[in-house]
Amino acid sequence: MKTQTNQLISPYGGKLVDLLAPAEELPDLKAQASELPTVRISERSVCDLELLATGAFSPLETFMGEEDYRRVLAEMRLKDGHLFPIPITLPVDPVPHIGLDQKITLCNAKNELLAVMTIDEIYEWDLGEAAECVFKSQDVRHPLVAEMHRWGKLCISGRLQILQLPKHYDFQDIRLTAEQTRRRLEELDCNNVVAFQTRNPLHRVHEELIKRATEESDGTLLLHPVVGMTKPGDVDHYTRVRTYRALAAHYHDPKRVLLALLPLAMRMAGPREAVWHALIRRNFGANHLIVGRDHASPGVDSTGKPFYGPYDAQELMEQSSEELGVTLVPFREFVYLPDEDRYEEVSKVKAGTQTASLSGTQVREQYLNAGKRIPEWFTRPEVADILSETHPPRHR
Template sequence: MVPSAGFDELKAWASRLPSLQLSERAVCDLELLATGAFSPLDRFMGREDHQRVLDEMRLASGHVFPIPITLPVDPGPAIRVGQAVALRNAKNELLAVLTIEEIYSWDRDEVAQKVFGTLDLRHPLVAEMHRWGSLNISGCLQVLQLPAHYDFQDLRLTPAQTRDRLDEFDNQNVVAFQTRNPLHRAHEELTKRAAQDVNGVLLLHPVVGMTKPGDVDHYTRVRTYKVLARRYYDPGRILLALLPLAMRLAGPREALWHALIRRNYGANYLIVGRDHASPGVDSSGKPFYGPYDAQKL
């Protein structure tokens, strides 16, 4: 994030720069890069990071990171090394300035096969990638503001804020639970037992960014989580916070990614569910991933 001392000057400069309108997915990624949720990653991936993530699930530094976080664009006069571009959302609001340091092409089929294990267009992300630009860009990010959210603001905690809130529980163990669905009775039981087994606190951490097409909207889901947390859990054992993540539905790789993200939010355990982060079945009616592939990874 840009410090307040240089904010006005950078904003004025950014108003004269070429602009890139970010997709909803890229806006989610930018927010989590800016807040440290993707730490140690602090920018959209360059070529070396991208290739090693595809091949080894690691950044060039050697840190484990299983999902490529990229900013795909179409070729254009502003897409050149050394050019600074203003990053804006769909409402044309200025979010950040990116100074381009790398431009590289990428292979859709390679990404689809290595990250998602399929080329089947029934997979939402495989289909979506066909609409992405043919080039990825990377470089230093100067974030002027986070995307504005007007709902559930008291629950939209950054990683630092979440860690501070968890410190108030004075408990060294934190079990995170990832969900994109309303909780049912079995979820309640398994989350309570998981926290009890490690004598820890439950971080109930639902995704409120991009989930699977057809999922229950987050406005409805969050209201149910609030009631459950207030009426059915020990208030000394639970923290409800929201995660503005754009899911990739990458099954086993995504489960590991979820664990790394929750570590940055202060958790040292993650509950990995059956068929974790799955998009469902492929064009032939078979599941994209086995029910316990995530646990095996």
């Protein structure tokens, strides 16, 4: 009989938050919820609620009150001192049933009742202050800054009792909570877990990087794509997840990879977001996180200047790594060597060596839009097939 000797890193703060109402209380709570004033929350807040409920944001237990919010803006910390770089708030418009000690029901766009909140804080927030602190810009070319102009002018906080998690009808077998992910990783007998955050299809260069990172750490890969809200214009999650499944099934050791989906609403906050991603992945059991160039970048501002430097996210993550207990694995730049049919780090390629690479724009314009097959040196045939199905050529 095999003895379990390995132990995953503990959740941030020591334990996973669990806000799901006990089963024996649900009938009465649902009956009560149906009689309460209802607040319909945004898609972003629904994503946040799901991750709050299941411990992904541990040690945070509810939408932030004012003291937590102010300290997160100024210091990237909760009021109790825990590192937390992104404000998780519930903005609402002022309406008569929003009041202190008032119980309300939170529902989604389909009017499904998700949670009961007992309001114990109501406070105003300032868009300019939040944008400057979190995104270092008030430029509406930043998708979150633009979105914030549509948010309610008040934030509310209070105890949450979760009636049900948002319903998802696709990929249910790999939509794993933090607790479920930890159980799966424990079954794989992991010593180190390397998390890879992605919102894009994976090509051969990504595959090479994550394989080397897991081998160097003697770890297991947590392939953890975001399937909540990403950057406008990104490939849809249904297409992306199909490519991830194909790669995990055909090109990874099943004993050293776990594919799990994360319903996260990204903020595209660059450096702060990288630290947030590390905190979240610790709650899922990872003690390493791959962070690439321009991690969680929204692109360029209205003057054409990048919102963040290419390595700002890696630098802030490195500064926070020891406190978080999550080691930074920098995304190194690789190129393909046609004469040797392999990928290698740019820093190790001798001058004059023939290399090949493709940009995302080239893939779209020269291959997908033109109806040409993406070369196998760049992407696996299974991935190329899925992308071709989803992006038929313009002349078809």
